[in-house]
Amino acid sequence: MLRVKKNNLTPHIYKDSRGWVANPIEKSVLPSKEFGHIHIVSIEPNALRGNHYHNIHNEWAIIFGGKYLFAWFDREEDKVIKEIVEEDSFVIYEIPLTVPHVFKNIDQKTVYLMAYYDHEFDSKNPDMIRYNLI
Numbered sequence: 001m002l003r004v005k006k007n008n009l010t011p012h013i014y015k016d017s018r019g020w021v022a023n024p025i026e027k028s029v030l031p032s033k034e035f036g037h038i039h040i041v042s043i044e045p046n047a048l049r050g051n052h053y054h055n056i057h058n059e060w061a062i063i064f065g066g067k068y069l070f071a072w073f074d075r076e077e078d079k080v081i082k083e084i085v086e087e088d089s090f091v092i093y094e095i096p097l098t099v100p101h102v103f104k105n106i107d108q109k110t111v112y113l114m115a116y117y118d119h120e121f122d123s124k125n126p127d128m129i130r131y132n133l134i
Contacts, residue, residue, distance in 0.1 A: 002096045004072045004081075009062070009090035024062050024092045025116050037121040040114045043068070043105040049113055050102035052128040057119040059095040064114075066107030071133045073100040080133050100131035 014021050036057065043049050043063075063070075063085065070093065071082040084106065085091060095101050105111045119127075 002075055002099055004074075004096070004099060004101070005094040006083075007092050007094065009092055013090050022062070022064075022090060024114070025060050036119050037117040038114065039117075039121070040112060043103060043111050043113060045105050045108055045110070048102055048104050048134070051100075051130065051132050051134070052102075053100040053131050054097050054117075054127045055129060056097065056127040057117040058097050059101075059115055059117055060092055061095060061101075061103070061113060061115040062090075062092045063103060064090075064112055066105065066109050066111035068111055069104040069106050069134075071102050071104070073131070073133060075099070082134075100133055102133045104134060 009022055009024055012023055041049060065087070067085065067087050069082060069084050071080055072095065073079070074081050075098075087107065093101075103113055
């Protein structure tokens with residue numbers, strides 16, 4: 001089944017007077033026990049990241065620092081699903097290969113996306129097939 005999974009990270013967030021820490025990806029949940037690729041990007045207000053899908057790798061993504069819109073194409077329902085996520089929500093999305101997806105910053109400040117791919121990243125073949133959702 002090629003569906004986006006949403007996992008609540010709130011029980012795995014540890015807070016103190018300095019701020020918070022999250023351990024969003026456990027090796028035990030990954031399909032491959034080999035290390036893939038982690039990247040962190042900023043998303044400026046009203047900017048998009050994504051509008052693509054991947055043929056080679058699955059992706060786990062978390063956004064933090066502000067409010068954002070996450071949209072993906074659900075092939076089983078044959079429609080685009082959009083979800084607004086508030087700044088204080090701690091969720092990680094597991095995005096299977098071939099599922100088009102996009103993140104949009106709908107806040108007034110920069111937000112950040114951290115993603116894990118289950119395969120190494122190849123800058124000569126980045127495995128990002130354009131698919132405009134929004």
